[in-house]
Amino acid sequence: MLLEVRLYSGLEIYVENVKYGKPFQVELPSGGTGRQLLDKLNIPQEQVFSILVNGIHRDRDDQMEDGDRVALFPPVGGG
Numbered sequence: 001m002l003l004e005v006r007l008y009s010g011l012e013i014y015v016e017n018v019k020y021g022k023p024f025q026v027e028l029p030s031g032g033t034g035r036q037l038l039d040k041l042n043i044p045q046e047q048v049f050s051i052l053v054n055g056i057h058r059d060r061d062d063q064m065e066d067g068d069r070v071a072l073f074p075p076v077g078g079g
Contacts, residue, residue: 049074
């Protein structure tokens with residue numbers, strides 16, 4: 001299956017030739033999960049706090065479908 005992925009807030013450093021917030025495509029086996037996506041992109045699991053699939057927060061073990069739009073965000077802090 002083919003996913004449209006966007007990386008935010010520094011996660012783009014893990015994937016060559018990817019820019020902040022710019023979409024790129026990733027192929028995963030049918031029924032792939034957020035955890036599998038992170039592994040494929042070589043992004044450490046602990047670096048991702050939020051996975052949005054089609055604008056909805058999802059667990060990293062939820063299955064995705066062909067054509068899903070995925071956004072990955074790291075933990076953020078502030079004061």
